[in-house]
Amino acid sequence: MPELHHFLLESWALYHNLEYDSSEEKNPRLIFYSQKDEVVKTVPVKKMKAEEISSLLDSLGFYKRSQKGEEVPEEFQQFPLRPPKDEL
Template sequence: MEQMALYHNLQYNSSEEKNPRLVFYNEDEEVVKTVRVKKMKSADISSLLDSLGFYKKSQKGEEVPEDFQHLPLRAPRDEL
């Protein structure tokens, strides 16, 4: 979870511990895509988030550049 805390615009909800998943929302807070991550390793989840354009800070407390404040760069697609 420490790695996930470095990603901007990503929130962790511990209520899904038995069936962990990533839920992607659009700017209207509508669910766009859900990915089950129970069998994924943290490196796999990081790779997925990187591929979707989520900004990853190099350390906690780092400021997120203004260009990245409202992103991931690419929206999740059905092919995930």
């Protein structure tokens, strides 16, 4: 899973509103929740490349900082940035 580790080391901190849970290391996945904390979608990432994970997050409207440590503008503090849809 070198691609996943690359994403975690290089890109994870650029995205706003992501949490990492290391308990799923054997079957890593992205879990997307609704505003009511209900699971909306689960995406396995074990075989995905770092670029694919970034593209997925970008397409779903996650705010991406231009550099680590950059403040997130107030208008982008809430997820999702785009209006919620029935499915992701």
